[in-house]
Amino acid sequence: MIYLDNAATTRTDPEVAAEMLPFFSENYGNPSGIYGIAQKSRAAVTAAREKTAHVIGCRSDEIYFTSCGSEADNWALKAAFEAYSEKGKHIITTKIEHPAILNTCEYLERERGAEITRLDVDEDGVVDLRELEAAIRPDTILISVMTANNEIGTIEPIREIGEIARRRGVLFHTDAVQAFGQIPMNVDELNIDMLSASAHKFNGPKGAGFLYIRKGVGIRSFLHGGAQEHNRRAGTENVPGIVGLGAAAKKAEETxxxxxxxxxxxxxxxxxxxxxxxxxxxxxxxxxxxxxxxxxxxxxxxxxxxxxxxxxxxxxxxxxxxxxxxxxxxxxxxxxxxxxxxxxxxxxxxxxxxxxxxxxxxxxxxxxxxxxxxxxxxxxxxxxxxxxxxxxxxxxxxxxx
Amino acid sequence: MLERQGFHRDLTCESCVGSNRHRGSEQRIGTKNENEIRENMSDRKTVVVGMSGGVDSSTAAYLLKEQGYHVIGVTMQIWQEENECQMQAEGGCCGISAVEDARRVAEVLGIPYYVMNFKDVFQKKVIDYFTAEYLAGRTPNPCIACNRYVKWESLLKRSLEIGADYIATGHYARIRRLENGRYAIATSVTAAKDQTYALYGLTQEQLSRTLMPIGDYSKPEVREIAERAGLPVAHKHDSQEICFVPDGDYAAFIERDTGRKMPEGNFVTKDGKILGRHRGIIHYTIGQRRGLDLPMGERVFVTEIRPETNEVVIGTGSDVFTDTLKADHLTFMGIEDLPMGEEEHFLAKIRYNHRGTGCLVKRTGEDEITCTFEEPVRAVTPGQALVYYRDGYVAGGGIIRE
CATH class of the missing domain: 3.90.1150.10 (Aspartate Aminotransferase, domain 1)
Known part of the structure; x- marks a missing residue:
């Protein structure tokens, strides 16, 4: 077999899988527990958080594990829309985003009264920065532009977009599902406020992703329940998945x-x-x-x-x-x-x-x-x-x- | 006559090689015919089976595999999106659950399986036609259009592209090569499930490349084969309604599809006397008795629909019977042609579940035949197909005009 569909998903690295295995049947404790095997789970989640944060140059408490990239995208958009509704209802995105962004925008537009600007791209798939800046309005609360396109591989001018967003006081989210672990990314250099990624796109397991949320960005919980993920994402941690994500992130960074x-x-x-x-x-x-x-x-x-x-x-x-x-x-x-x-x-x-x-x-x-x-x-x-x-x-x- | 000759003498049809058509030897159900297998193995033919996820097409795939074909399963995606949830709930023939069922069957059979997208052609050739016909006051048969343009024209083309020799379906019908060298579809051994009516429009080229492996079996036999083969769909219910209108409410579908509310109008007698108000012509079809809500004292029926004046004509029992009709959009299957002015005797069906009535079919125009029935037939409906048979095979057909 010749596998040339790595943008759809990747092979879980056997070393990554090996790191995950003990967290199924040996160290199966709930990270919230106080006993030994729970502590091991907790330590592993923390280590994974640190490894992941290191790749994009952020603090580890700015990484929030999710079940997938789509959840991270949904969270970023819906929670930002709610948290900043006093400022406005306008979101800027592009026509070539992943459906996780496009359909979430459509939902916000149809059900929640959001106003969405979907930017055109040129024949290479690149967003026009002048158009982007011109689209910003006083009530614009969020710009969401993917780092790299999943179909045609276009890398967007993220640094410049982040710079414009920062200058104009607008939050900037990027769906980096195709880019994280594939190209170098640093959230400070690129002026990113929120970033979505998914483990199975960089030789990690399916069912694990994360949302980076810059300290100070006031979005709230998307999944309500227990106090996991600093009270922002309820649900018992997918410990093996998170361990795999962390291991895959570390390996991606090194290689x-x-x-x-x-x-x-x-x-x-x-x-x-x-x-x-x-x-x-x-x-x-x-x-x-x-x-x-x-x-x-x-x-x-x-x-x-x-x-x-x-x-x-x-x-x-x-x-x-x-x-x-x-x-x-x-x-x-x-x-x-x-x-x-x-x-x-x-x-x-x-x-x-x-x-x-x-x-x-x-x-x-x-x-x-x-x-x-x-x-x-x-x-x-x-x-x-x-x-x-x-x-x-x-x-x-x-x-x- | 051919019927009486038995099958073996007619096995000149290439497309039937390997098809398990030796009836009467019940132990053969689901087993291999050694000679056929050997024949196929030396030059293993590839067949694409259109799989709906139902028991019929699943069993067709199983039988072909048993007969030694290289079988590829394909589900045609023709209708989805907006109605996805509804389709799933209904479990109709083209929704997500259909794909998942077909995929499971393919997995059990160990055959490659693909979903092919035919939404464009389905919209153009089936839905648009369906809507336009209703708006013109006729009652279309979308399955005929789907068979001809989607299931055959498009699927066959794609299948040949990817290297297949044949396509196969789970229809209860048989393809035979007649003495005149033409391919024709013969009625199934089980008249209860005969599906030849909706297949009358297939071309000779299409027929020569089509296998219908379950045409020799009855529905209970097919279920039995499926069960014995361990197919996970052996007990699935049959789909009944038109696949893209799972709730059967055609009028609502057309109003959604066109975005137009159809205007109300008058029920009238043949001579134009107004009897009451109707809800829009798309709600009615010729011969309809229910839902008219007319206090007439006797049983009344829809006898005509007049789109130009937006009228629905009402008549009594005798008005819905006719003994002659004209049809156009002619196609020929078992016979090559019907020369101008000539007339021949056939058995004709005017709708899917019509048992058939003897008639004389006469060529009365470049694209027109006139069919005269031996006894009056009920509710001849413009837009439906006239399909005429001889000795159990489809000779030809057309669309009823008046």
Whole structure:
């Protein structure tokens, strides 16, 4: 099997899993208890909190563990909306956010009277800073812009956005689910007030995430109940999950530079080969070969193959044991054209022909060679059966790429 | 006549190779025919089974796998989103639970399984058509459009793309190659579950690449096979209503879909005498008796719907019977054509559950046939299909115009 869907989820690092194991059947105590095994759980949670805080340069009591990235996103938005309702009801976000942000905004808009500005992005998926600043109003309470896009890998100008938010006195939240552990991030340097992340995206376990909340940000509890997480997030701690998150965060921090170097090299190799060997393709998201273009996650490749139905391409890759995705895993159930690809101006047909390949530190050049071979053959076959491709060859249909 | 010849003589249909059609040998249910297996193994054919999560298509997948095919399960996602919760509650044929059921069956069978998205084509070819027909005062059959454009045209295309040789479904119908070389759908052995009516529009190319492995079985047999195979859906209930209107309230669906409230209008007699007010033409269909709320002293029925004047015409029992109709949008299956001016004898059905009435079908126009029944038929409904049969196979069909 060749696994190229690391933006959907990653393999839990065996070392991480090993660290988690004692917290199932040996040290199973509730961290709130006073006895020995409870103390061990508590100490492990604290250690995980410290490891996690270290990665983004914050205090450990600013890390709040959640069940997933989506919970962190929901919490940040809904609780900020409630806490700052006296200031206003206006939230600024973008059109290419993850559904955890977009659908939460829609909920706040529909049910709670929020006013939402959804910023456009350019053809690389980058937010325009002037537009962002112009959208700020006296009643704007929150700006939420993702650090990096899950589908096309665009890295947003977070530092500049944070700087604008700070200058204008607006809270800044970033969904860093795709970025945490993949690129360096420091909440002070980037002027971030709240940050969401999820363990299973950086070789940790599923079912564990966190929200960073800067000291002084007055949002309250989202899950009411016991006094866990400094009274801000009730529910008995998912100790094994939190331990895994912490271990994975630490490992990600330690290996970050090497991992980025390797992934970037393989990413550029994959992009170059597909471009050279498959005609009528479009790279979606920033082009690493274009110095003036936006920045791109080291592990993300996203191509549209013209005259090809992405769904068929994916199935045929799966038949060859190659795991890829057409966009975000979350939308593959619905499969209406990706909102991200639409936002960067792709036609429906190009959006339907999109393929996302996301690498990991374990990906090898040989795996990519096999993948390029497979893509070349499959695309050729599918085009051979496509009336649109025939029309293109006859000169009655123009290419979009 | 073909019916009487028995099946074995007609096994020229490539698409039936491997299909377990040897009735009468009950021990064969769910078992392999060794010769067929060997044949298939040497050149193992790939078949995509459209899986709804129900017992019929699950059993179809099981039978094909037993027969040695390389089976790929596919659920067509055609209708979801807004009605997701409702669909889940109803357990209809295309909601999330359907996908999960189909996935579980695929897991049990050990076959690859995919969800394919056909929402665009379903909206265009089925829902838009359904709504437009109702607004025009006709009563459409969306299953026919879905079969033709979604289940066959789109699924077959995708399936061929990914390397399949055939598609298969859980229909209670059989595909046969006739003496004239044409493929046709024959009624199932169990008339109670015959589904040929909604399949009359399939093309020769589509039929030549379609397998219907449960067409030789009755519903109880299919359930028995499913149970013996350990399929987790053996006891699932059948879906009844049109899948995208699970509550059966077509009028409410159309008003939601179009965003328009349909205007009330008059119930009138054939000669235009006003009898009362109706709730909007989409609430009515030809032959309808219930919900009219007209104190007429005798049993009355809807006999005509006039969209241009927004009137619903009411008549008595004798008015809902006719002995002739015209149909267009002609397609031919078992016969190649019906030459202009010629007429031939068939058995015709005018709706899904119609048992069939003998008739003469005459070609009266480029895209028009006139069907004259041997005895009057009740509630001929514009928009429904006329499907005519000979010797149990579908010969051709069209859409009833008047």
């Amino acid at each position: 970050l530079v090497r991992k980025m170097e390797k992934e970037t090299r393989l990413r550029d190799y994959l992009i170059r080969r597909i471009r050279e060997e498959v005609p009528n393709v479009k790279l979606n998201g920033p082009d690493p070969a274009d110095a003036k273009g936006g920045e791109r996650l080291p592990n993300n490749v996203n191509f549209s193959f013209e005259f090809v139905e992405g769904e068929s391409l994916l199935i045929m890759l799966d038949m060859r044991q190659i795991c890829a995705s057409s966009g975000s895993a979350c939308s593959s159930g619905s499969l209406s054209p990706s909102h991200v690809l639409k936002a960067i101006g792709l036609s429906d047909s190009l959006a339907h022909g999109a393929l996302r390949l996301t690498l990991s530190a374990e990906t090898t050049a040989e795996e990519l060679d096999t993948t390029v071979e497979a893509i070349r053959e499959i695309v050729e076959r599918l085009r051979g059966m496509s009336p649109k491709y025939e029309a293109y060859r006859n000169g009655t249909l123009e290419s979009e790429t």
